[in-house]
Amino acid sequence: MLTKEELQRYDRQMLIYGFGEAGQEKLKKAKVFLAGAGGLGSPVAFYLAAAGVGTLRIADHDKVELSNLNRQILHWEENIGQRKTDSAADKLKRLNANIKIETISETITEANVLKLVGDADLIVDAMDNLPTRYLLNKAAFAKGIPFCHGAVYGFEGRAMTVLPGKTACLNCLYHGASVPKEKFPVIGVTPAVIGCIQATEVIKYIVGLGELLTDRLLNYDALQMKFSEFKVNRDPNCEVCGDKRKKR
Amino acid sequence: MSVNIEMSSFFGLYTNNVLITKVEGKTVRECLHNLVKQFPKLERLILDQDGNLRRTYDYFINGQSVYPKDMNRPLKDSDKLNLLYVIHGG
Numbered sequence: 344m345l346t347k348e349e350l351q352r353y354d355r356q357m358l359i360y361g362f363g364e365a366g367q368e369k370l371k372k373a374k375v376f377l378a379g380a381g382g383l384g385s386p387v388a389f390y391l392a393a394a395g396v397g398t399l400r401i402a403d404h405d406k407v408e409l410s411n412l413n414r415q416i417l418h419w420e421e422n423i424g425q426r427k428t429d430s431a432a433d434k435l436k437r438l439n440a441n442i443k444i445e446t447i448s449e450t451i452t453e454a455n456v457l458k459l460v461g462d463a464d465l466i467v468d469a470m471d472n473l474p475t476r477y478l479l480n481k482a483a484f485a486k487g488i489p490f491c492h493g494a495v496y497g498f499e500g501r502a503m504t505v506l507p508g509k510t511a512c513l514n515c516l517y518h519g520a521s522v523p524k525e526k527f528p529v530i531g532v533t534p535a536v537i538g539c540i541q542a543t544e545v546i547k548y549i550v551g552l553g554e555l556l557t558d559r560l561l562n563y564d565a566l567q568m569k570f571s572e573f574k575v576n577r578d579p580n581c582e583v584c585g586d587k588r589k590k591r
Numbered sequence: 592m593s594v595n596i597e598m599s600s601f602f603g604l605y606t607n608n609v610l611i612t613k614v615e616g617k618t619v620r621e622c623l624h625n626l627v628k629q630f631p632k633l634e635r636l637i638l639d640q641d642g643n644l645r646r647t648y649d650y651f652i653n654g655q656s657v658y659p660k661d662m663n664r665p666l667k668d669s670d671k672l673n674l675l676y677v678i679h680g681g
Binding site: 379381382383384468469470471472473476493494495496497498499500501511515516517518520521522523527528529534562564565566567572573574575576578579580 | 599600601603610646647649651654655656657658659660673675676677678679680681
């Protein structure tokens, strides 16, 4: 049941056709695992908190640095040196005191990823490296929960949603491709756009509205101000979700 | 046989901001090797010492993923090859 305050707070989004009180109650009951509280994680967390997602479980092992502040809008000058999860929880509770914020200040590893994701309904990939993204993709497959991928570089960004076992997964897309660890270039407006797309996908999935960004890679090229799409087919030989793998 | 190649802005630094071009070639390999002849700065960026596409790059053919991602995959006249960098930042 929504409280009188919640009915007022979420009034505008409940007016959206197909959303209503039922949609808001779904958001209130939902638990989202957010991997990363950085450039992508900031807009994802802010908009999911604002929308009234009941529980945000945020994992990030980093501390806030001055060089984060051009894009990681969850963190401010006063937070430099603090754990990102603490800084994030503080802002999000001030934005919406009625939601639950769970924080995990650990590195996501193969050994702990399933435990950290816990009983979340969905995983949001807001990481800054490919190996952890692959771990999260596998965890989503193991748990049978959706996975919302996002990535940025400079003025470019990409997003794709995975429904494990039904649609192409991150490994179908990249086949375990690796990129050397590097200090990647980025300006804050790029993760702002991609993070908002990821948050939109989360809300649509939970409420049950619209068409998800499945089997499609959305490519955002801000320098050309172009969005384009690529059809991503499931790879039958995918090591994570392929049919041939399952038969072995 | 002519194939259309499209690249994202990432590649502009190496192509004098030319992001759409045509190359001759019957396979992905031939097309990429002719692409780097047009834009020599791309060669060390996208091709390894064996002339294969580095694993930090990806391609789509006619807007679709293809499996396996084989350099010898045949291409037809007027096919479109999109070249992407596997971006990974967050």
